[in-house]
Amino acid sequence: MYSFEIERPATIAEAVAALKGEDAQALGGGQTLIPTLKQRLAMPGVLVSLAGIDAINGISRNGAGEFCIGGGSTHAAVAGGAGAYPALAALAGGIGDPAVRNRGTIGGSLANNDPSACYPAAALGSGATIVTNAREIAADDFFQGMFTTALDEGEIITEVRFAVPEVANYQKFEQPASRFALVGVFVAKYASGVRVAVTGASEEGVFRWAEAEAALSADFSAAALDGLTMSAAGMIGDLHGTAEYRAHLVAVMTRRAVQAAG
Amino acid sequence: MPNDIGHSASSKRREDVRFLTGVGNYTDDIDLHRQSHVVFLRSQVAHGRLKAVETTAAAAMPGVLRIFTGADFEGVGGIPTGWQITSRDGEVMQEPGHPVLAQGKVRFVGDMIAAVVAETEDQARDAAEAIELDIEELPAVIDMKAALAEGSPKVHDDLTGNLCYDWGFVEDNRDAVDAAIKAADHVTTLELVNNRLVANPMEPRVAIGDFAPGTGDSTLYTTSQNPHLIRLLMGAFVLGIPEHKLRVVAPDVGGGFGTKIFHYAEEAFCTFAAKALKRPVKWTSTRSEAFISDAHGRDHVTKIELALSKEGDFLAVRTDTHANMGAYLSTFAPAVPTWLHGILMAGNYKTPLIYVNVKAVFTNTVPVDAYRGAGRPEATFQLERVIDKAAREMGFDPIELRRRNFIHDFPYATPVAVEYDTGDYDATLDKLLEISDHAGFEARRDASAKKGLLRGLGINCYIEACGIAPSNLVGQLGARAGLYESATVRVNATGGLVVMTGSHSHGQGHETAFPQVIAKMIGIDENMIEIVHGDTANAPMGMGTYGSRSLAVGGSAMVRATEKIIAKAKKIAAHLLEASDADIELKDGQFSIVGTDKSVAWGEVTLAAYVPHNYPLDDIEPGLEETAFYDPTNFTYPAGAYSCEVEVDPDTGRVTIERFAAADDFGNVINPMIVEGQVHGGIGQGIGQALLEGAVYDDNGQLLTGSYMDYAMPRADDLPFFQVDHSCQTPCTHNPLGVKGCGEAGAIGSPPAVVNAVVDALQRAGLDVTHIDMPLSPARVWSAMNS
Numbered sequence A: 001m002y003s004f005e006i007e008r009p010a011t012i013a014e015a016v017a018a019l020k021g022e023d024a025q026a027l028g029g030g031q032t033l034i035p036t037l038k039q040r041l042a043m044p045g046v047l048v049s050l051a052g053i054d055a056i057n058g059i060s061r062n063g064a065g066e067f068c069i070g071g072g073s074t075h076a077a078v079a080g081g082a083g084a085y086p087a088l089a090a091l092a093g094g095i096g097d098p099a100v101r102n103r104g105t106i107g108g109s110l111a112n113n114d115p116s117a118c119y120p121a122a123a124l125g126s127g128a129t130i131v132t133n134a135r136e137i138a139a140d141d142f143f144q145g146m147f148t149t150a151l152d153e154g155e156i157i158t159e160v161r162f163a164v165p166e167v168a169n170y171q172k173f174e175q176p177a178s179r180f181a182l183v184g185v186f187v188a189k190y191a192s193g194v195r196v197a198v199t200g201a202s203e204e205g206v207f208r209w210a211e212a213e214a215a216l217s218a219d220f221s222a223a224a225l226d227g228l229t230m231s232a233a234g235m236i237g238d239l240h241g242t243a244e245y246r247a248h249l250v251a252v253m254t255r256r257a258v259q260a261a262g
Numbered sequence B: 001m002p003n004d005i006g007h008s009a010s011s012k013r014r015e016d017v018r019f020l021t022g023v024g025n026y027t028d029d030i031d032l033h034r035q036s037h038v039v040f041l042r043s044q045v046a047h048g049r050l051k052a053v054e055t056t057a058a059a060a061m062p063g064v065l066r067i068f069t070g071a072d073f074e075g076v077g078g079i080p081t082g083w084q085i086t087s088r089d090g091e092v093m094q095e096p097g098h099p100v101l102a103q104g105k106v107r108f109v110g111d112m113i114a115a116v117v118a119e120t121e122d123q124a125r126d127a128a129e130a131i132e133l134d135i136e137e138l139p140a141v142i143d144m145k146a147a148l149a150e151g152s153p154k155v156h157d158d159l160t161g162n163l164c165y166d167w168g169f170v171e172d173n174r175d176a177v178d179a180a181i182k183a184a185d186h187v188t189t190l191e192l193v194n195n196r197l198v199a200n201p202m203e204p205r206v207a208i209g210d211f212a213p214g215t216g217d218s219t220l221y222t223t224s225q226n227p228h229l230i231r232l233l234m235g236a237f238v239l240g241i242p243e244h245k246l247r248v249v250a251p252d253v254g255g256g257f258g259t260k261i262f263h264y265a266e267e268a269f270c271t272f273a274a275k276a277l278k279r280p281v282k283w284t285s286t287r288s289e290a291f292i293s294d295a296h297g298r299d300h301v302t303k304i305e306l307a308l309s310k311e312g313d314f315l316a317v318r319t320d321t322h323a324n325m326g327a328y329l330s331t332f333a334p335a336v337p338t339w340l341h342g343i344l345m346a347g348n349y350k351t352p353l354i355y356v357n358v359k360a361v362f363t364n365t366v367p368v369d370a371y372r373g374a375g376r377p378e379a380t381f382q383l384e385r386v387i388d389k390a391a392r393e394m395g396f397d398p399i400e401l402r403r404r405n406f407i408h409d410f411p412y413a414t415p416v417a418v419e420y421d422t423g424d425y426d427a428t429l430d431k432l433l434e435i436s437d438h439a440g441f442e443a444r445r446d447a448s449a450k451k452g453l454l455r456g457l458g459i460n461c462y463i464e465a466c467g468i469a470p471s472n473l474v475g476q477l478g479a480r481a482g483l484y485e486s487a488t489v490r491v492n493a494t495g496g497l498v499v500m501t502g503s504h505s506h507g508q509g510h511e512t513a514f515p516q517v518i519a520k521m522i523g524i525d526e527n528m529i530e531i532v533h534g535d536t537a538n539a540p541m542g543m544g545t546y547g548s549r550s551l552a553v554g555g556s557a558m559v560r561a562t563e564k565i566i567a568k569a570k571k572i573a574a575h576l577l578e579a580s581d582a583d584i585e586l587k588d589g590q591f592s593i594v595g596t597d598k599s600v601a602w603g604e605v606t607l608a609a610y611v612p613h614n615y616p617l618d619d620i621e622p623g624l625e626e627t628a629f630y631d632p633t634n635f636t637y638p639a640g641a642y643s644c645e646v647e648v649d650p651d652t653g654r655v656t657i658e659r660f661a662a663a664d665d666f667g668n669v670i671n672p673m674i675v676e677g678q679v680h681g682g683i684g685q686g687i688g689q690a691l692l693e694g695a696v697y698d699d700n701g702q703l704l705t706g707s708y709m710d711y712a713m714p715r716a717d718d719l720p721f722f723q724v725d726h727s728c729q730t731p732c733t734h735n736p737l738g739v740k741g742c743g744e745a746g747a748i749g750s751p752p753a754v755v756n757a758v759v760d761a762l763q764r765a766g767l768d769v770t771h772i773d774m775p776l777s778p779a780r781v782w783s784a785m786n787s
């Protein structure tokens, strides 16, 4: 690790100001950033810890009935506090291990947009709204490929708003070593239709599976998926699984998610 | 009935209190006055010509004391190899030089190019990044067969090629084996890979060199399984420091699994640099560094053929193995695929003709050496897999086919040079079927099928050669060391004992089990006995701990030394009791005249030894301290039978282990709880190898599995509850404790059971899958099912 300064703002405004500094970077739970620093793969001059900003911490419901999760909320907080959206709580409870869940945050996970991370599937699969210090971004516009998002430099995720679906489920097939998602599929059924978001599989990062959404919107049953397959083109192939295997798992996990959602 | 000996057979591990409460004394816990820190600059390319190492700018950076490069080690010895193997043609193996820091070429990702010593580790790391390297990249030699092909680039330019040796065993049997295979009713052939593993002890390696200018003495603190061996190798072969001027201390060591046996260049560097700088020099490996610098394990590519009669008798076994040595020869590397592998190829069976061919190959990868089991897992895996395959091909029950070929008469001389002293393979197999509820398998299979899962059952036997090893024998086989063990038993005036042993405990529980042995011999409380190990300054020359040897060999040395103590103590007691020492018996800590009620207590005798007012000074010296060296006359041969039940998810290829049972014959058992713990850990690692672990290099020699993000370690929830049993006991006939060793069995016996079970599950589902290479990741199983 290279040495760095640390700032601990108490408000969003202070954090935004601190992030304007040269080589400044936001620090959420540090569960991705700290390992990166330990390997000397990044060299920020200042880390701006978001952990002390009360305004981005906590879970509530808004007037529209949306579930509003502060960007600094830990995975453990969501696992324990999102009972009204069980699929989301279960997803958060399945991330990493207790140490990771007690530190890692939803804002950090979405900002990082690891192609194998879980939260991007929930956000895209729920059509969530990502709220920042500057604007609101629809999930459909937020994820822009592996480790790439619509966030501008120094922009902070302050809240993530989820409309609660009728039923939903997340199926995660774990990569044996990291236990991130080798393939994860989030299925959510809303009155307006079904959304299916896939993580872990694509070289483009999290994506929606349009054919499955159409089939399930017409008939929300595993049978509706019969005959639907995912093409291996553009899927990740590595030592944990070929592109074909991942494409196959997308179909299997989608079916299981529908079955589990009931 | 199991013969579980000792006063309180399952004494709780006394060392665990300090380990679990964070008050152990590991090497990294040691910080010396004026200590400096070293960071090694390691090669990021697998193979390259080192054209320039520019250190001037780096040397001027804050805190830097000195930067060393290969040039500083010209005239210093290289890292030696402990075994010399002779090829089939009578030539000795090719043995490349292994400089402490790279000279001329880098040969694997992780090879050490320069060493920066600075006031702090961060300063050293900063300066290491500022070193400018000019490396002309060369094509990497990764695949073993390609490495032996005509025209392959050479890992070592001064060798004739990448072949280290071509070993045949037993060479005289070669033609007979070929003929038997040609003439047999049936030959089953299996090609397989024994996957490369990274040992991953919880504690990474650490070394601290220290030098006392006043006396000229050097000290090395290191995470080692055998400090005396390090002192010998490093002192005599690398740095030229006589043993009386060199002390090696291996304090608490957090797991070794083989990879901490070997003498590493980092140890030599820290000792050398401490003397050069007249300051302590400390190195602590990072986990990332461990992946590219701790010796790896296994990495064999094998073809095995088993010839059978139509009745199912094994007629001959022929194997052809390529064994990866990596870029340099690590300490025991040449011995692992040969003498620890070939001699086990009879397994538990009376196969009359066996021929083993091993080609050891240099590649641009981390050196490969012993890892828990070392050679024996590789032998067991191929043999037990090919037997399973043969049973399927010929329509035999795999259990009955094994039974039919079991060795029943002991001692049994195998056709591969070793003589098994005792064993009862039917007993362990019967016990296995009982504890694993073999009879209930079909019902469990039906239950799995109802869930849409494919259940399979895998069974295998194993034998290993432990208690390593008779020195005269290993000398003939090319060992450059003896493999005895030592113990000094020091009795104090007030009756407590300190036992200094050359065995080294790095998780095995010696501090608990060893006292049980001595306590029983004397009849005193085991808490009166303290085990001291890991420091060449106080323990007699010993060979350390590996090869499941510590109780069988080190324990035997302790028994011999204690016998000497008791003999002398009886003389003292006889004097005190005014009797003849022939009439003295020792029981429950009391010396008494046989047939009388006259006695003196242990403590009175020990006090007399050190306060010899009333003492036979004309006959014997005061004091009560004895040393014994024990050299075994044979290996020991633990054996057993393992079974595994798996469920395979047909949609994803994911395998879960539902049941696992192990019936082992370890001979006598001193502390059953420790034995079970050793078996549990071994099975954990065996299942790790079978399902999860695998070190993978790409064609350029980059390690793709260089962290836990990609190298899958077994975790508690990957493992079921184990049924383990050690009640079948055929005591070893040639050591005084009748013990055989239990440290590696779990890792040796378990991988074939897992793979046999998965193949069984797929075959029962009607799939034509005869083998899948480890690790049986979901992706591999799914591919096998769908190809």
Ligand SMILES: Cc1cc2nc3c(=O)[nH]c(=O)nc-3n(C[C@H](O)[C@H](O)[C@H](O)COP(=O)(O)OP(=O)(O)OC[C@H]3O[C@@H](n4cnc5c(N)ncnc54)[C@H](O)[C@@H]3O)c2cc1C
Pocket (backbone or CB within 6 Å): A025, A026, A027, A028, A029, A030, A031, A032, A033, A034, A050, A071, A072, A094, A095, A096, A097, A100, A103, A104, A105, A106, A107, A108, A109, A111, A112, A114, A116, A117, A118, A119, A155, A156, A157, A158, A178, A179, A180, A181
């Ligand atoms: C052992 C382990 C296992 C894991 N397993 C999983 C898993 O199974 N599934 C999974 O999804 N993830 C997993 N993770 C990743 C974990 O969820 C991380 O917590 C998460 O990816 C990053 O969140 P963080 O709060 O720790 O962010 P940090 O590491 O602090 O930051 C990550 C990045 O996001 C930026 N950032 C942080 N917070 C904000 C914010 N509010 N607004 C804008 N930018 C921000 C930082 O500047 C940085 O670039 C695992 C991590 C570990 C160490």
